[in-house]
Amino acid sequence: MVYGLTPLGVIHTLISLIAVAAGLVALFRDKRIVAGNTTGRIYIWATVLTCLTGFGIFQHGGFGKPHVLGIVTLVVLGVAWLAGRRRLFGGASPYVETVSYSLTFFFHMIPGVTETTTRLPLGKPLLPNADAPELQAVAGALFLVFLIGATWQCLQLRSRSRPGLTAATPAA
Template identity: 35%
Template sequence: MILGLTIPQFTALHVAISLVGIGAGLVALPAFARGRPLSRTTGIFLWATLLTSLSGFLFPIVAFTPALGVGILSTLILALAFHAYYGRKLAGRAATVYAVTATLALYLNLFVLVVQSFLKLPALNALAPTGTEPPFLAAQGALLVAAALFGAIAVRATRHRAAA
């Protein structure tokens, strides 16, 4: 049991929080890049994504796994995003730091979503049962390219706003 929930119940809660963070991030980050930040949606994105990372550490840990590494990396990245957004209020270079770290945090959450989708959804698992097959690699590659392009657009937007 974790926090009074069975492991399947806690897993469902963890996934639900993650999906809230992903959904909010997919709304908040493009708005930020367009120069129209949505403070509530951004808050939901940041807090849900942080809660996703932190709740992941509550699962039984018997060895260091890639999931644990992603959780540690995501938590560190989110600490920088929180500082840039809440601590520095996006002033000066903090806007660029936020653009990069928020994009990375969303990417990592989506990366895990793709991994878990290929593991848990029978149709996807049939295409890539070991996670090394071309369909899985194509999905992760497309996600990486999309995140890199979006991150570049978000960073460029912060630099244009700073120069204006």
């Protein structure tokens, strides 16, 4: 075992790191995760594989919160896809797609922070377990960052959809 991870856990972690890296590139470069470009596709497929490989990891005694998060992530990815490809939500589809993909990135952060802080540094992890109160505070802060980012993304989408306005032009 590497860092207390099973072979499947190592594969799962590597795939999730690819997803997070692609998500960061997309968010910084494109200001959102775009399913139609290479970075967005890498993010989406790596996220799907992260969820699927996560279903085989039962180090905490069986089906639990991480598995539920994987299911929710797959559902949200499906909603984003439907919004982007099928325009299921009409005029709100670009907003639903963008916020949904960003929400899945937030979902990556929860187990990422949890696993990192409860495993590292080796032999003396920062936190004793996944139920440490500090993790709730971190999750709350990450959720606040998600809300701020999603709001900003929606404002950017709205400004692009108004005729005569660009993202750099303030609305009157």
